[in-house]
Amino acid sequence: MNTIVLLIGCIALCMLVGFAGSVFTPAPGSEWYYSLLNKPSWNPPSWLFPPVWTVLFILMGVSLSMVVKEGVDTPIVTAALIVFAVQLFLNFGWSAMFFGLQSPFWGYLEIAALWISIVLTIVLFGAVSKTAAFLLIPYLLWVSFASYLTFTLWKLNP
DSSP: HHHHHHHHHHHHHHHHHHHHHHHHSTTTTIIIIIISSSSOTTTOOGGGHHHHHHHHHHHHHHHHHHTTTTTTTHHHHHHHHHHHHHHHHHHHHHHIIIITTTHHHHHHHHHHHHHHHHHHHHHHHHHHHHHHHHHHHHHHHHHHHHHHHHHHHHHHHO
């Protein structure tokens, strides 16, 4: 497969999942998130999330393409791709749980599972390509922050 086509396809897949999850995010002025939900003083401004997630989904796609390029017929690549697919699904699921169900509690449980799956993805990607694993570190850091934020939102909104 052409490397450029693979790269574009992998980035598009990750961006598609991000876009799919965004259907659950609140529109500016939506009552639950913007008015009813108690947020900590350090809650990032809403405008920050789209550019951060765009960069993270691009990095995820680049990372994915590096692993796929090594050949999907090896057991380690197959395992890495399965775990990557799980974390991608969990990434989508956080928006559905937190915003769709309007539940910081379920969002926190979801993001905890997401965090674990990202760590596993990094470990497995690292066995295939150190660079691919390294590209996922910003994602892990952001989700670590988001996990703490989700936990705080759950505690502020029992």
